[in-house]
Amino acid sequence: MRIRSIETIPVAVPLTKSFKTALRTVTTAYAMYVKITTEDGRVGWGEAPPTHVITGDSLGSITYAVNEVIAPLLLGLDVRNREEVFRMLQRSIVRNTSAKAAVDMAIHDLLGQLAGLPLYQLLGGFRKTIETDFTVSVNDAAEMADDAERYITDGFNVLKVKVGIGDIGDDIERIRAIRERVGSGPKIRLDANQGWKPKEAVFAIGKMEDAGLDIELIEQPVAADDIDGLQYVTNHTITPIMADESVFSAKDALRVLERRACDLINIKLMKSGGIHEALKINALAEIYGVECMVGSMIETKLGITAAAHLAASQPNITRFDFDAPLMLAHDIVAGGIVYEGRVIRLPEGTGLGLHQEGMERIEKGAAQ
Structure with a gap:
């Protein structure tokens, strides 16, 4: 289960009502989805929202961290060697925790699929x-x-x-x-x-x-x-x-x-x-x-x-x-x-329990 590709997909969904805290006001949920595909065709998914005032991450920094820094280091690694993969991920770049989290989610999605279990199990x-x-x-x-x-x-x-x-x-x-x-x-x-x-x-x-x-x-x-x-x-x-x-x-x-x-x-x-x-x-x-x-x-x-x-x-x-x-x-x-x-x-499907065909439609919609 070696990693063949890592891709980023931007998404945006409006909120029904403005969300206000002591740090910010949000009207739209922006996020960068991360798609990891292995050589055997399995796909894992993750998400990273930009939360400048807390993590310091922006859509631009997430995209750069995933595509230009993290992906080159992880491509070709076998996700079954999880400690090697996660060690490489955490050492790939200082901070940028949201970008790391999205990649981490996708890897865990793949590990659950490999084990034939929902991730929570x-x-x-x-x-x-x-x-x-x-x-x-x-x-x-x-x-x-x-x-x-x-x-x-x-x-x-x-x-x-x-x-x-x-x-x-x-x-x-x-x-x-x-x-x-x-x-x-x-x-x-x-x-x-x-x-x-x-x-x-x-x-x-x-x-x-x-x-x-x-x-x-x-x-x-x-x-x-x-x-x-x-x-x-x-x-x-x-x-x-x-x-x-x-x-x-x-x-x-x-x-x-x-x-x-x-x-x-x-x-x-x-x-x-x-x-x-x-x-x-x-x-x-x-x-x-x-x-x-x-x-x-x-x-x-x-x-x-x-x-x-x-x-x-x-x-x-x-x-x-x-x-x-x-x-x-x-x-x-x-x-x-x-x-x-x-x-x-919690879903009973393997990994995160996502429906792959439906997730692929999100990717196609973002590309258009």
Whole structure:
């Protein structure tokens, strides 16, 4: 199963509603699909969205990294020698984690096909259904409450609420409005996307705790490189604190775990450089008794399918943030995971469980 070719295919799908966070506003999901073909004709697929403000990756940099740097090194390698392939992939270029992740996904797709197993079973097979939260993007308090109510009516029972824009008092008012609207039943987790300073975060979280807003966790309250600040917030609040942008690699994870700078870790394939490295992060976290969530960027169902296979395979991954495909105007991916409201069912086909003929149509459409 030697690699014969590696190709990139640009795609774009509009969102049904603008998605706003403390870092950016998104109206269209852009991505670069990666297609790896082996000498025996098997095809594996991966996805890399450009997320400049988090990973630094653009469509241009992803295309260059895959076609001009990674592909020449991997062509001719046998994917069955996985450690050789993944070692070469990770050493091929500094950072460029999204480009690496897309190639990694495609290789894992091929490995699952070779084994005759769905990828989640090849990786561990812990569960075959998971449940996603739904994200409430940043707007004024009334609009966010309206959105939250609609998502709960649609059957979601965990809301991930974006905060970190404007005054701390505005954030508290947003959460208060949402909690009053949806009641005490649904879980609410917050994502500040690095929008607070450490003391501001402690103040805001304390206010929410005192108000009985019952927040499940706070994700990345401070700047990604402020590990001292992350540790300060973790040590001075009761609400669990989750590291996201602070953890790209296993080395990053070890640093925050050794310092007990967080209570939870959010793993994203676009940060880790793919499933191979993400498994290392989860294993380290499990050793330290820290549970993980697997989340995503604004991606199509291709990238989310790969992330869901990872998440379903491991018992230490206990939270799932896979709502991005539900925000898109239409689904362009053939096969993969199936959404039944908040429930995600893993496909039983081999590898990622994609339908090859349907995926080929995407390629032809992009070429036109």
